Amino acid sequence: MISRLRSRNSLSKHLRTMVRRNRLRSSLLCCLLVTCVLGLMWFRFRGNSYLDMDHDMGHSLTARQSEVTNQEHNELDDALSRVHRDRRERLREVCRHRKVTYLGTSPEEAVRQHFVFDSNSQIVYCAMEKVGSTFWRRLFQILAGKSKSKSPFDLSPADALGGNVHTFSNLPFYIITGMVTSYKKFVFVRNPFERLFSGYVDKIFSMAFSHYGKYIVKTQRPNASQRSINCGHDVTFAEFVKYFIQAERTRKHRDGHFLPMYDHCKPCQVGYDYIGKLETIQEDTIYILNQLNFTSMASRLQNEFVDKTRNDSYSDQTNLLFRFIKMHQKCISAHELQKIFWKKEQIRGLIDPDIRFPFSEAESQKLEASQYLKALHRSVGRTKDNKMAKEFRRAALLQAYATISRTDMDALKEILKPDCEIFGYDCESVQ
Template identity: 30%
Template structure:
């Protein structure tokens, strides 16, 4: 008798739970029914549907929202500028895969090197399925030209990868002007120094090697400044209102969006590649190799050592790897005085790799990026920050970024880092 009573009580508990679930389901469906007729409640319905959807549906919804936001931005523009001359100008920027009917607008400092490698695979120039194995020596291969601009653009899957504008500008500065890069120093650094620095030294005017980040900001916001692709707003480079991109990827969700695009192109062998599934690790390994090669190649160029010493070049490269979150900020600079002049390429590579392995978790290292952002922009005068926000206005509106982020505009604290100083290493 006691056993029967126990079974009955268990059944009642399950029964009550079952009835509760039925009741909740009924209320949710009633809620949907009551609000489905109102256009103003689309956000509520989308939120409810998120709980019903599969992971891929989340991606589709987010990509749809990005596309709709870009479309709304374009509708607000006075001139959409879709003339034939605009499209012909765009042809120089767009990359095209005839077989896949796929268009991509490369944007500097938004994973463009990686996507350039992918395009060499798409177009059969490279036979590997690993983009990181694509040789830098074939980067200059010609891509398929777009002959009938309007037809091709209309009938292709159009893709762009974008990035938060303040972090993109800092990344470009770190790579092209702070890091060792004598070609860029000469072509762009000297121009910046000549225009914005009040009393430049003869060495600075000759080399262009010591541009500070505040100086770069003061230069790019000038209407008369000669613009470079690394510092031009994305909307000016890729004309979103003329091309009307189908997929807008973001650097902040780079891996996810890249795999989604490759899936849309039915490139299963690339999507399932272990290298791409472990993209963060692959990117870091590739960055260390590339950094080592760039350092040694630039030091071998005539004139480089007239602008910086071996030690300064190595320290800049070390800081750049820390800025990118590849080497931890607390890892000590490993080279002894004068060692930089005799160390070999393979030895440098081993030192960088070992430093990265000793740098803790990837999450802790990636905090370097945020800290360096605070440090860099804290040194820029407020009036130039305001001008920069106006310079970024179209990118912010078209791609849903905050144009006056509080972490930059309301950062009243002095930074506790010195990523852009090499004397203390």
């Protein structure tokens, strides 16, 4: 009996010991599992922290880059805003003192045709010849919803006029007054000496206005040859300037391509909100478009302006040339006219002035428009550099004005003085 009790006690003790050991093992195993889980969680946490740090750093870098880009755009916009504010203030200040003097004498019906407007966007643009008006008239058709084209360069320069864009021509005066008071108004101007020379090159030198050429020869050239009188193909810049002075003094035989800018777009009467300049046409165009809430068009032109402007001119001038060859074949040979148009593009800084016209007189007789156009593209040369192109234009300008007498130059400065004062150009120097 006693031995059985002892045996039972020994077994019970042994079982309790085994239970305690199992509990210890279980505890150790649980601790090990918890440690592993915590370790994995720690490594996962650390890994994600590094990933998140890289992700955040990427976002921070992009954000900083975006901030820099936005800052640059904002600084540029601020600078342009100051420029346009200064131009407006100058206009107001000059006109405040000279309003009566600077009214101009152009007939009202002629002035009305220069103004185009869009009632939906409430904008008014005064289109001035020889100051990017061919470009802006096409662009205005798109802004006014009159064309489905995405870019003004998609429209032919020949389509600049018309396009069902509304003008002031047939509007009652009280409606015009309301528009001028409430709509946003803008205009583009240019150095008046450069504009006058550009008008000569584009319309007289290249025989676009042969009727004016004939008139100038008859009135400004003593002992002119019969061919020159009949054709007006060889008018010099000095003769053109004499014609211009006479036309402004007598108010006869004037033309919008040569008309002083203040008499063309009436700045003292209109009071423009934005005054762009041809010298900075890309920057001013994009700024004005953004100000008028045409931001998508501004972005599009930002990327295509320079190259497409050159190509646009090449195509337009080539079309004009081959049309004029037929028109003027009784006065001038195809070879002579082709060389004139080649020189014209050199004066405008669009092809290198040192590259000669590449076709002989015999080749000119059979020359096709596509061949001439390809030759233009091959002759860009140093004009690809905008600074060089500007220098070439300036050299041509100075060379032309060097032929003007002191008397005519003084008279010219007096005629162009209002434009210089209103728009901030130097009338004492062609440079």
